[in-house]
Amino acid sequence: MREKIIPVVMPKWGLSMKEGTLTQWHVEEGDTIRVAQVIMDVETDKIASEVEAPDAGLLRRKVGKEGDVYSVQALLGILAPLEVTDEEIDTFIAAFVQPTNDDDTDDEVASAYAFMETDHGRIRYSHINADASGTPYVLIHGFGGDLDNWLFNLDALAEQGPVLAIDLPSHGQSQINTDIGFDDLWKTVAVAMDKLNLGAAHLVGHSMGGLICTEIAKQHPDKVKSLSLISSAGLGEVINNDYICGFIDAESRKNLKPVLQLLFADSGLVTRSLVDDVLKYKRLDGVTQALSSLANQLFPDGKQRNRIPSPIAPPTLVIWGEQDTVIPASHAHTLPNAECCILSQAGHMVQMEKANEVNAMILAHTQAVN
Structure with a gap:
């Protein structure tokens, strides 16, 4: 039995x-x-x-x-x-004998993260299942985020091929540059793809990361096999400026927690540890200046300046959380030639709140392209 x-x-x-x-x-x-x-x-x-x-x-x-x-x-x-x-x-x-993973030692976990020198400073990245066959996935986080924003997506996508997740310049554990610009971000991703010999990849971007993905597709169409845009910037003018300014200005746990809660339909997902991790990043020298520089370029006067061109060339999937209070879900219908999926009971971080559904959608989209 x-x-x-x-x-x-x-x-x-x-x-x-x-x-x-x-x-x-x-x-x-x-x-x-x-x-x-x-x-x-x-x-x-x-x-x-x-x-x-x-x-x-x-x-x-x-x-x-x-x-x-x-x-x-x-x-x-x-x-x-x-x-x-x-x-x-x-x-x-x-x-019952609890399964163990022989690779799950501190050394192995540490080696899963690597650093790369670029024209815009040293960046942290994780290249999972790097030797696998199949088209790679490149995961690009949003404004103020890091590669841990893909916590619930990495393993599912890695079952189908190599996965590269990056801390963008001035984000996460990458080097902080106070005068960072949007062009520096997408160019750094393109350079990282070249240095790791990825070739054409499935680009998956969240929020500002979606805008970065589409810019790479525009500038280097040979690098992009498909696009998956999650709660993407660049599909309309509206953005919650209270979130942007609140994230930049928050200097304490008390001020930061309600800002982070705007990212989720279920505010209970914002734990003390999550707040502390983001606060640790926010307190690094130069972070406030770097984020302010980016925000002034991308969201002047509290509105989105950069727009994704329509129609868009690569096969594109758009995913949104219906309860997104940072960028409205109505933006999801902007690209007429894209497949669009809006998930209920999810906010801006839909790839975390509805990870299984998002993973399944990305895999179905990319496998159809392959």
Whole structure:
């Protein structure tokens, strides 16, 4: 009967996650679970998020307790049909050996991040599954973000090919330049693609990153096989200037948290750890000046200046969160030749709030292009 027992385990999100807190179960023993059904909430040192069931079945046993911390791949629950006895489930739990990843050492995690010298300073990047065949994915974050904005997307895309995620100049752990410009951003991404010999890639951009993707497609069409634009800048004039100014000006946890909550439909996803991580970046020398320089170029007078040309040449997917309070979801319909998907119960960070749906959409879009 062991082959009929399916373990529910603590998920692994991103490169550095080692443990998470099971904050809440959303299902009860005896419930029939569907694939992609939300079954629990987990909080890590990066963010809180819902966990969707990767498998279907009858929830026979909740092993994990709310409020407890568990390492990645720890046993949290048991799915099994009624024909499996309680004694067999007890035996399975007692004999369960938590899977380990031999590559998941501190050295390996550290080596997943690398640095590259460019004309606009040293940038941090992660090149996952670099030796795999298939068209690469290049992930470009938005204003004030970093490559951890793709925490819930990296592994799913890496199953199909190499994935490059970058900390843009003056963002994340890349070098801070106080007079950074928009052209410096997209040119740095193009240079990184050349240095890593990526060739034509599927470009995936969030917010300002979407604008960067389309500029690369315009300037270097040979580098772009498809575009996936998520809550993209450049598709209309409107932007929440209170968010932009609030993010730039915030100097304390108290001021920063409500600004970050504007990014999510569920403000509870903004954890203390997430706020602290962003605040640590904001307090680096030159960050306020760099972000102000970018904002003055891209959002003068509180409006978007740069526009994505229409129609756009590469096959393009546009994804938006219906509850986006930073850039309105109505902008999603600007490109007449693009596939458009708007997801409910999601805000500006839709790739985090609705990761499974977003990953599936990107994979379907890119596989059709391949």
